[in-house]
Amino acid sequence: MSTRFTRTLRTPAGITVMIGGVVVLLATVFGPVLFGEAATARDIAGRQQGVSLEHPFGTDELGRDLLARVIVATRVSVLLTLGATGISVIGGVLVGIIAAVLPPVARRLVNALIDILLSFPWLLLALFFSVIWGTTATGAMLAVGFAGIPVFGRLVSTLASSVAGSDFVHAARILGSSPLRTSVRHVVPNILPPLLVNTASHASVTLLSFAALSFLGLGVQAPEYDWGRLLNEGARRIYVDPMAAMGPGIAIVLTGVVFSLLGALFSEKRSNRTLRALPRRSRAETRAIPTVPEAAPVVEAVDLRVSFRSEDGGLVERVHGVTLSVAPGEIVGIVGESGSGKSVTAMAAAGLLGPDSLVESDSLVFRGIDMTREPTSVEKRRLALEQAMIFQDPLSSLNPSLTVGRQLREVSEIHGRMSRSAAAARAIEALTLVRIPDAARRLRQLPHEFSGGMRQRAMIAMGLMGTPRLIIADEPTTALDVTVQRQVLRALRDAQRSTGAAILLISHDIALVSGFCDRVVVMRGGRIVEELAADRLDDARHPYTRGLIACVPDMGTDRDKPLPVIDAEPPSGREPGTSASTDPTAEHTEVVA
Ligand SMILES: Nc1ncnc2c1ncn2[C@@H]1O[C@H](COP(=O)(O)OP(=O)(O)OP(=O)(O)O)[C@@H](O)[C@H]1O
Numbered sequence: 001m002s003t004r005f006t007r008t009l010r011t012p013a014g015i016t017v018m019i020g021g022v023v024v025l026l027a028t029v030f031g032p033v034l035f036g037e038a039a040t041a042r043d044i045a046g047r048q049q050g051v052s053l054e055h056p057f058g059t060d061e062l063g064r065d066l067l068a069r070v071i072v073a074t075r076v077s078v079l080l081t082l083g084a085t086g087i088s089v090i091g092g093v094l095v096g097i098i099a100a101v102l103p104p105v106a107r108r109l110v111n112a113l114i115d116i117l118l119s120f121p122w123l124l125l126a127l128f129f130s131v132i133w134g135t136t137a138t139g140a141m142l143a144v145g146f147a148g149i150p151v152f153g154r155l156v157s158t159l160a161s162s163v164a165g166s167d168f169v170h171a172a173r174i175l176g177s178s179p180l181r182t183s184v185r186h187v188v189p190n191i192l193p194p195l196l197v198n199t200a201s202h203a204s205v206t207l208l209s210f211a212a213l214s215f216l217g218l219g220v221q222a223p224e225y226d227w228g229r230l231l232n233e234g235a236r237r238i239y240v241d242p243m244a245a246m247g248p249g250i251a252i253v254l255t256g257v258v259f260s261l262l263g264a265l266f267s268e269k270r271s272n273r274t275l276r277a278l279p280r281r282s283r284a285e286t287r288a289i290p291t292v293p294e295a296a297p298v299v300e301a302v303d304l305r306v307s308f309r310s311e312d313g314g315l316v317e318r319v320h321g322v323t324l325s326v327a328p329g330e331i332v333g334i335v336g337e338s339g340s341g342k343s344v345t346a347m348a349a350a351g352l353l354g355p356d357s358l359v360e361s362d363s364l365v366f367r368g369i370d371m372t373r374e375p376t377s378v379e380k381r382r383l384a385l386e387q388a389m390i391f392q393d394p395l396s397s398l399n400p401s402l403t404v405g406r407q408l409r410e411v412s413e414i415h416g417r418m419s420r421s422a423a424a425a426r427a428i429e430a431l432t433l434v435r436i437p438d439a440a441r442r443l444r445q446l447p448h449e450f451s452g453g454m455r456q457r458a459m460i461a462m463g464l465m466g467t468p469r470l471i472i473a474d475e476p477t478t479a480l481d482v483t484v485q486r487q488v489l490r491a492l493r494d495a496q497r498s499t500g501a502a503i504l505l506i507s508h509d510i511a512l513v514s515g516f517c518d519r520v521v522v523m524r525g526g527r528i529v530e531e532l533a534a535d536r537l538d539d540a541r542h543p544y545t546r547g548l549i550a551c552v553p554d555m556g557t558d559r560d561k562p563l564p565v566i567d568a569e570p571p572s573g574r575e576p577g578t579s580a581s582t583d584p585t586a587e588h589t590e591v592v593a
Pocket of ligand 1: 341
């Protein structure tokens with residue numbers, strides 16, 4: 001048990017939950033055994049007695065002890081509550097996850113249906129369902145459970161949509177993870193904390209709903225009884241013997257409070273949660289991965305065009321006919337201002353763009369794999385092992401609910417078909433290579449226990465877990481300070497040297513790119529405006545490239561003068577097949593003082 005969790009248990013809320021939880025549990029398990037007889041023994045002479053030492057809650061109209069009946073009713077009340085809450089949560093998670101992974105139109109339809117159901121008061125829905133399933137205890141459980149599904153459906157769909165946009169989910173997809181696996185392993189663990197908190201609070205509301213249904217005569221029927229029925233019977237004598245109604249009322253309120261406080265404790269416990277790995281595939285399933293001659297380009301795109309669907313349903317072309325080739329082991333930098341198409345070009349070249357994009361080209365090949373068609377399963381596995389991606393934000397690149405070691409091992413275990421221990425040994429090697437000290441201990445930590453630079457180096461290490469031939473680093477140092485930037489770039493270079501992988505480094509910083517890369521590709525408005533060797537930047541001919549270079553201050557820069565400013569970006573979006581209104585390759589770009 002973690003110290004944080006132990007500390008939480010020592011708070012007033014934790015102590016209340018522990019004591020309350022134990023009392024409710026004991027009453028649920030042993031109540032009917034220990035107090036069953038007292039709860040059913042009739043004493044006509046002692047009927048409707050008030051509070052006394054012998055009967056602390058009094059007796060009912062047949063002389064049965066009310067305290068014993070409240071204790072015995074715990075089992076039915078708690079089991080019905082847990083059953084209905086379970087139905088609401090399981091149903092809601094299924095509906096929410098399905099809604100989150102559906103295509104946009106179907107997703108909107110499911111969300112609209114959830115919204116319509118949510119607009120009905122919850123108890124009204126429960127009453128409606130209880131009419132369908134009948135006025136029995138099981139009917140009430142189904143009614144209350146189904147009425148809660150829209151509540152959890154909306155919660156899960158909203159939470160899942162936000163997690164689904166995270167870099168680590170994109171990374172999982174890049175690694176070839178199926179939608180089901182991505183949901184179970186990456187989405188569900190990250191929506192668990194709010195889900196658990198809401199489950200516990202919802203359990204207390206469910207408890208009250210059962211009390212309400214039974215109170216109205218629509219829930220548990222005689223001879224069975226729960227707290228709601230006891231409340232109903234006691235309410236008739238509330239002015240004479242208040243304890244007859246207050247007894248079951250106290251039980252409902254205290255149990256509800258325990259459920260609510262439990263939610264807060266669950267959220268503390270969340271960071272220790274890990275999921276079971278999916279079964280490893282047998283060795284027999286392993287197929288030889290075809291190799292390609294090392295001299296061939298790692299990736300080669302000819303006349304690459306990328307369009308995205310716009311709001312009005314049309315297509316807008318963002319990358320207009322880029323031709324790019326990266327040789328094995330080569331470090332190529334793509335520079336350009338924001339929105340110039342650097343990331344889209346790199347992602348398209350590696351076949352990593354999502355279904356909202358249309359990628360066209362005369363030819364697009366990654367190490368012999370034709371990326372213009374759907375890759376086969378063997379090719380998908382090769383892509384997962386041979387491509388590595390390092391995103392800009394190191395915090396959102398790693399799954400916050402899984403240890404760093406587990407995330408590193410995943411690549412080798414699932415795609416490399418390695419045993420767990422071999423993958424763990426490799427993970428230690430990879431972390432050591434990117435200069436993270438005490439790697440074995442670090443692998444057991446969660447991403448939030450790493451600094452920003454270490455997280456980025458862990459991402460590089462993750463790329464090393466396969467057999468990377470191309471590492472795409474998209475602004476890997478933008479969110480880091482200068483000293484940490486150096487460490488990350490050094491780790492990237494170490495990774496490149498040890499694996500011989502090519503690197504596509506995307507950046508808006510031409511100084512950083514020229515110092516790190518062999519070749520620099522300058523992009524503007526979705527086109528390549530110039531390509532040159534990194535050590536020959538002085539030979540740049542295009543005014544935009546010269547403008548970018550002029551913007552970088554050096555030791556000789558006159559600090560009294562403002563830095564040069566480049567003209568506003570030319571419009572880069574146009575309908576596919578039409579000509580751009582401004583051609584960024586034309587040499588008309590001015591550098592103004
Ligand atoms: N999924 C998408 N849907 C619609 N448009 C997109 C999508 N992804 C990128 N774009 C558009 O494509 C253009 C190029 O984007 P890209 O991310 O490649 O720019 P960038 O040069 O990498 O800029 P930055 O440095 O800001 O990331 C931008 O206008 C962007 O709005």
